[in-house]
Amino acid sequence: AEKELPQGTPCTQLLVFVATPDCDGFPSLDSKENYKLSVSEGSLLLSADSVWGALRGLETFSQLVGRDENGTYYINKTEIVDFPRFPHRGLLLDTSRHYLPLRAILETLDVMAYNKFNVFHWHIVDDPSFPYQSLTFPELSKQGAFNAMTHVYTASDVQTVIEYARLRGIRVIAEFDTPGHTLSWGPGAPGLLTPCYLGRDPSGTYGPINPILNSTYQFLSSLFQEVSTVFPDFFLHLGGDEVDFTCWKSNPKIRAFMKEMGFGEDYKKLESFYIQRLLNIVSSLGKGYIVWQEVFDNGVKMKPDTIIHVWKENSTPYMEEMANVTKAGYPALLSAPWYLNRISYGQDWMVAYKVEPLKFEGVPEQKDRVIGGEACMWGEYVDVTNLAPRLWPRAGAVAERLWSNATVRDLQDAYVRLADFRCKLLGRGVQAQPLYVGYCENEFGGV
């Protein structure tokens, strides 16, 4: 016998109530993203403390609306009380290894919003290219971009990204990674990088930023003055990872400096010397900062609210690092198990999903210092031709791990929901790849 579905009360309005709007402000680490959604006969109500919560609630609402076989839109009677488990839920894109056209970044922001990600970590420059068009130092991109006319982000592009993100409740945290990962800075800023030596002569190649020159710190001061103004978020990511000491060691002036300063042969001390001066510059500009874990590992003196970004999977097991960082009193961000650029055969989303960010030995205060994590899509093998399928829906696994309750871990259930969500993404025009065999009503590009 056929089930008789009661004729639903047609719903005509979703009422959105926001306690403290701040429509023109920027989202921050402290933003409240909680919301309540109430769907019953004749009443659709979304209430939130802030507009950011309202955005989250709207996304959830859009996911609840379905269509039956007759094509009628419907929504079930529902009560939802929701808020994120972690306040910092980010995605890293790398626009140096490969340039990403503006539309690719904007589309990514859209899909981030579908997944309730709220931080866009823009790893904007690195060794291979410098696409950031600086007002203060236009030569940086003129000499350092892959193509200075086409493979750059103009000031207008950057503002577009920041505003597009803001309208989706997403913070934009720019990373200008130093002193390593800076080869592309060299051509546009002569004298900035350390000249490497072969014996007594310069070899012609360059290494990390030269930490012993005053001009270096003048440059950094000016550059970060600009960056601090351009990017409204309180935090800047200052990098500090993978500094190769070989070039510094080869340079006689640097060796002389090391002696002068009494650093001996410990180049970590030179690295710390540099980082500390950089952190001071950035602090004095009224910004907070995030650094990669090496800065912590190498004993650099940092302000207590410096956020440490844990990314290494091997040397120290990352959970141990999380314990150490939080024990030392610093807030921590987890990325180590979420390097989505590391592809492999099969359903690797499950590995990302199973991660438990708080699974380390520590007191509750420590656990509280874990503010969230980031899925990273490094760009060595990624550009606009494969960004979307490689990111989605895999990053969705990280998104749920960071938003939902720690007890939400059932893989079977997650599979069903994520596969369905993936079909929804296709319906929204996102080139999200399949999780496993199957189909969606609307396949990408037709049918």
Place this chain on the structure above:
Amino acid sequence: SRRAVGRAMGLAALLLGLFFVPAVLVSTSLRHGAPRTEPEPEGAEWEPASGGLPKDLLWPLPQWLRTSRRQLQLAPGRFQLVHGPGSSAGPACALLQDAFRRYYEYVFGQSGRRKRGRRPLGARAEPELSQLQVVIESREPGCHSYPHLGSSEAYHLTVTEPVAILKADEVWGALRGLETFSQLVHEDDYGSFLINESEIDDFPRFAHRGILLDTSRHYLPLKSILTNLDAMAFNKFNVLHWHIVDDQSFPYQSIYFPQLSDKGAYSYNHIYTPTDVHLVIEYARLRGIRVIPEFDTPGHTQSWGKGQKDLLTPCYSGEQPTGSFGPVNPILNTTYDFMTKFFKEISSVFPDAYIHLGGDEVNFDCWKSNPEVKEFMKKQGFGIDYAKLESYYIQKILDIVSSYNKRYMVWQEVFDNKAQLKPDTVVQVWMENNYAHELSSVTGAGFTAILAAPWYLDYISYGQDWKKYYSVEPLNFPGSEKQKKLLIGGEACLWGEFVDATNLTPRLWPRASAVGERLWSSRNVTNLQDAYTRLTNHRCRML
């Protein structure tokens, strides 16, 4: 330190004049490339390959080529691709007409629409190349026929002022030559179209160079199949191995048995109608690509059972049927009645001489559980050797297909399990473990083989895995010269468990290009640095 040879004509370069780069001298001494005299750009990974050699534009690398520094200029408004004098093909050859238009677009892109320019004819720096004349030499050019295993894909291309000439036995060679010609045209800093004077003599090392697509694990919309055929043509692939149905879904809309897709496809929309199938076949033909369908049995057939009752073996638990089904039921006459009719249709729908009949991964558990099957085994005297039952089934299918004058390809299990195969059977070696040994066995037994085992491109991993595909040497197996000749080629396989239209193109290309060169170019084209340079150029061109 490296000598820098700039673009400016130094004295040495003037004297050099003709730049000789043979990849292989046909049937004579083998020399791998001339020493490079241009420095590798610093940070080769990141800088666009500019100021390179003409050969740096080519993929796959031709068997023999000679280029000079002398450049000719092409005017988009005047340049033409035409049938040359003495060609056995002319304006009635739709295949070539279509190719001329297509390659004109590839060469000139948007600029093709530029009308006559205002720069006076005499003011050019370089002499003009006004035409590419295509001359088909065989009396049967092949314009209206289908490519086959024995087709000639050889071509000879001469690019000199004022007219370039592309000679080929058959149209298939002309298609390959047009692709190469289009790769030689490049733009200078001023946007002028240039081509270096050159001479190329080319033919494929292996005759079967295929891509396997799986449209059962995920449906692939027509558009993505057609885009893929274009990409295949850019890489001189000439076989589309269409693994069209399998356990998960049956998208092939059969004329005799419409319920197969009615009940077995993912949905009513996830099907290939007869028109779709014809479109794929013709689109492929125009690019010199054979379409070999695979209807894999007796395993991999779950989706067949939805629309064809009693085709699959009912599995048992003790005395009771469990409700689930196994491979095709080999003991019923109805099975063979069905297959006879079904393969009659397939034989007429797909024009290629070959059909792939599958035969891989047959799980015997269900057969073993079925009392009637057990009874049959006894009667036939097979004992408990179910491989014999499998072979019994396969043999009957092979005979059915033979009766329609089709030849067949099978996966290696069919050979391994000792079915009796006709001598012109092609065995596809796919199991990675010790595949060289399998190649020896197959060719040692006198069968033709194709290699897929090291080229399962669905097995993704982090990093530049194209290098490992490129480094495979198909003939590295113990065997006589006669045996080696039986390895007729290979296939890059993109199984569909994790692949559909959202990620097919980036996952297949340019990784499959590495396989494409391995199957086309000479055996000693193995230098990874050089391949990297050419492949990155080729990739940008494909974009």
